Amino acid sequence: MAGRYRIGIDVGGTNTDAVILDERLDVVASVKRPTTADTGDGVAAAIDAVLAASGVDAALIGHAMLGTTHCTNAIVERRGLGRVGILRLGAPATTAVPPLEGWPDDLRAAIGDHAHLLAGGFEVDGRVLSPIDEDAVREACARMRGEVDAVAVVGVFAPIDESQEERVAEIVTEELGVPVSRSARIGSLGLLERENATVLNAALMQTLRQMAAGFVAALRERGIPATPYFGQNDGTLMQLEYALEFPVLTIGCGPTNSIRGAAHLSGATDALVVDIGGTTTDIGVLVDGFPRQSAHAVEIGGIRTNFRMPDVLSVGLGGGTIIRETADGTTVGPDSVGYRLPQEGLAFGGSTLTATDIALAVGGAEIDGLVAPAVPGAVGAAAWAAMREILEDSIDRMKPNAAPVPVILVGGGGIIAPTELDGVAELIRPDHFGAANAVGAALGEVAGQIEKIYRVDPTDQRASRADAAAEATARARLAGADPATIEVVAVEELPVAYSDGTAVLIRARAVGRLAA
């Protein structure tokens, strides 16, 4: 039967993981390969390895999902970014802070100096702040011709009314023929953060296009007939075409995939996911099967944005965390021997006392072929207690409320966790925990989300809610969901202060299974 398998790939900073799942979403095989400078080579190698390990016929793979930190790295390293034209529709308002204010100089230089502040925008109550001036838009286009690879269009209160952004995007397409990013489709209220995210999105369009080309070629060369998908930061997938339009949404998919993968491997839908690596422990929150998103402004490469990111707490405790005896007592980290643990750890014949050594010494963990190192009893007990307190504290900080929660433990450093922790209802250590990221990438749900301000009759908000739900459903379909399976999973309303009382912000989210 065609298309019964799916392949998931996670391109991380160190490793590229690949996993093949069967139609019941059970893991058939998982592999790890080093990430390569040209990410396509590492992806191709991981695909070859997982095909070989699984014995699955390439022709039977129906879906291929890629999660990648490529776009994040492009921003952080200011590498491979496109030149971006910026059309802000907001004059005569917003002139006190022009576009790109507060951006680091090197990032500004990478995208070029092509910002225009033009007439436009709406008021919070839906009135037109200023009509757009089409001649001025065409004139700005003329000045950017040949100088930009993509254009960001950002209107004041566009999340309330997208019509001006739509018209300006049409004109830009006519005049310049380059891809256009519109702010209302990228972020929520907060002009500067939304503008920053939209500009980054535009700058990443060619970055992701190149990455996608490598991925698609790798699939084709191996005779894999799969539809390619990209993981996004809220734990759902985007079809290739959608990802090419919203590359910025791939940022943050790494931690998200780990959380989703852990959820799948354990079967839990509401839990904390504790990913213990060599250097840090990353804790995410799983709510109704999806990662909880951060409520705070997120900085990427030194600029503030407001797009959706998983809420992850990172603390300096991992398998390689260095334990010291000092005059003030026993200290835990925050530094680590990291990937050198198998050489430097006491139990491995090295000379550094690490968290892994403590776990072995106090009998909290066993590793085949290793003897528990000799650690003075008082030091072992103090360090073990301190490690336990760090984990309990961090878990407590991320819990949605005071009730005990199930905790899913993944990551290579997981052995340093005690089997019982305060505030934890159940500690789950799933099989295949090392492949959680790639499994998360392969899981097949797609979502559509909308956040918009509506003018409503306070006595009847159903029409607005229905409209938001319909829009979210349409976006889920666009992202590749099977229309028959799309469900609206959340509709939230938030009143807008200082308006005349009839403005309401509505967020809606719809999720469906991948179309076959």
Place this chain on the structure above:
Amino acid sequence: MTSGTTAPFLTEADIDEIALGAAVLGTGGGGDPHVGSLIAKRLIRLHGPVPLVAVDELTDDDFVIPIGGIGAPSVSVERIQAESELLAALHAIERAVGRKATAVMPIEVGGGNSMIPIAAAALAGLPVVDGDAMGRAFPEAQMVTFHLAGYGPGTTVLVDHHGNEVVSRPVDGGWSERIARAVTVEMGGGATMIDYAYGGEVVRECAIPGTLGLAQRIGRILRGRDADGRELRDDERIDALCADLDAVRLFDGKVADLQRSVDGGFTRGAAELVGVGADRGSAFRLDCQNEMLLGRRDGVLAAVTPDLIAVLDLATGMPITTESLRYGARVAVIAIPCHDKWRTPIGLETAGPAHFGYDVEWVPVEDIAQRSGAHTTDEEAA
């Protein structure tokens, strides 16, 4: 509250420190100074450093203009100010009163309105007064020290991004608030406002001196440098801040429960904390209406408005707003004694617990601390 020691000019490098300190003095409200700090830094970059003038340096010939933003935070972060609003407002008050502005000042040092006067001063080439009319943030227009001394709002100006100017002469602070709200809604939920514009003699009498310098000192300490320029570790900052401000570290705890609702322009609510560290075994309740206004430890009054209650991240010392408080956050609650102008019958009537509907008697925070033996930093500082 001790007055600040300030440089004669504010440069771009000073702004982030002042903004951070202003967020602390905002006591959980007052709006995020982020957008305002971008405006101030840009205008200083374009027009040069802003001279800082002390309150007691003002002469009778000075005409001092308090300028700031009014409206919903959700509007001010989306429909950002037009640069033209700043000069338009200054020119409008000059025309209406027939007197040339010689300085601007913050009406409210807590939160985003600490930044707008600095931006306006840079643009207009005027000095900014190192002082304000609250020493903190408050939600209502009459909660200013001018009102406490018997002065009304005077001629008020509201200006928007289109260039609309509304000049009014409300009979008192209550009417000023009512008229400003109505006009602000028509202006799209946000506007630039001037009120309580007075001569130097009135400002000398009424303003709380040194509050911009104070904000900068707070910001500097929380960014890890004490008054002598010594580096501070993360875990030393909150104590260093309390020592500098004669403030009381009321409680270290984590948020165990939150109730919050939006009602008109106000966020009302309460947070319940359970103690950590030295406060393990105790509980603390914080009540807020935009700002944090009342703190009770194990049911007993610990601090109440008009004294300042600020909530800081326990690990970093960064201020946390009422809106961003969330379950599990580890926080330190500190209380800063308010200026003596608020510790008067009229001050307490205007902004004391009864005005906000709290059934407690105001007691100076330092007296409560002394009585209960809470770990005030006075002894450490002495």
